[in-house]
Amino acid sequence: MNRKPLFDTVRTMLGRGFRQSEVDAIDHAVDDLREDSVPSVPSSSPAPRVVGPDGIALIRQFEGCAKRRQDGMVEAYPDPGTGGDPWTIGWGATGKGIGPGTMWTQAQCDARLEADLARYAGDVVRAIGDAPTSQAQFDAMVSFHYNTGAIGKATLTRKHVAGDHAGAAREFDRWVNAGGRVMKGLVRRRVAEAALYRKG
Numbered sequence: 048m049n050r051k052p053l054f055d056t057v058r059t060m061l062g063r064g065f066r067q068s069e070v071d072a073i074d075h076a077v078d079d080l081r082e083d084s085v086p087s088v089p090s091s092s093p094a095p096r097v098v099g100p101d102g103i104a105l106i107r108q109f110e111g112c113a114k115r116r117q118d119g120m121v122e123a124y125p126d127p128g129t130g131g132d133p134w135t136i137g138w139g140a141t142g143k144g145i146g147p148g149t150m151w152t153q154a155q156c157d158a159r160l161e162a163d164l165a166r167y168a169g170d171v172v173r174a175i176g177d178a179p180t181s182q183a184q185f186d187a188m189v190s191f192h193y194n195t196g197a198i199g200k201a202t203l204t205r206k207h208v209a210g211d212h213a214g215a216a217r218e219f220d221r222w223v224n225a226g227g228r229v230m231k232g233l234v235r236r237r238v239a240e241a242a243l244y245r246k247g
Contacts, residue, residue, distance in 0.1 A: 068177040098168050101243060102186025106164070106193055109236045110139035112156055121156050123149035127232070128225025138163070139193065167193045174198045178208040181247030187219075187240045194236060195222055216241050 050073075098106075114122040114136075123136040123145050133141040136149055137156030140163060151159075171188045180188075184207070192198035203218035219241040223233040 066177050067179065096168060096172050096185065098164050098189045099182045099186050101183065102189050103164065105186065105190045105236075105239055105243060107138060107160075109190075109194070109232070109239070112138055112153070116150070120150045120152060123147065126225065128228070128230060130226075163193065164189070167198075171198050174204050175208055178210070180207070184212070184244050184247035187244035187247075190236075190240050190243070191219065191222070194233075197222070212244075212247070216244050219244065 112121060114124045116122055121137055123134045125131050125147075126133050126135065134146045134149065135141050136145050136151055138160040140156070140159045168185075168189050171185065171192055174192075175185075175188070188198060188204070188207070191201075191203065195201070198204055201218065201222075203215050203221075206212075206215040206218060219237040220234070223229050223237055225233060
């Protein structure tokens with residue numbers, strides 16, 4: 048079946064070219080029509096994209112699970128850049144209810160890490176849309192967002208979506224300041240994230 052007329056018509060209706068994901072979706076629908084003679088409805092939504100082992104290892108490496116007490120509890124600590132807010136606990140968890148004197152079990156720290164990984168991965172998915180993205184690139188961006196919360200506004204994201212992967216990789220090292228000064232730990236983290244991103 049010649050699909051060019053179909054694609055030309057839809058392209059004219061949209062007033063733009065196709066993204067690869069759109070081409071794939073239309074091709075799949077046409078194949079289903081040919082097989083069944085009726086439009087098919089996907090049986091389920093695609094599985095959500097998740098951060099991979101390399102991304103999790105990188106996040107764990109740089110977040111650590113610091114301030115473990117002798118009784119096994121994990122205690123909150125102040126931000127190294129400000130000496131105060133935001134207070135952090137476990138694998139880099141911050142937010143409401145976390146401050147001086149907050150203590151969690153290791154199980155609570157691990158459960159929060161799992162929830163945060165899912166949340167930050169979802170944020171990255173929304174920020175990059177259907178831009179072609181390797182697992183390594185995705186993992187690097189999740190780690191970046193986990194630490195900065197900036198995936199929605201960073202030039203890094205705009206360059207990635209535009210397909211300028213070399214330019215995006217160079218953006219990581221711009222995010223190394225906290226409390227108005229360069230932090231060595233952030234420099235090391237950004238180098239590691241950029242290296243992971245470039246693997247893609």
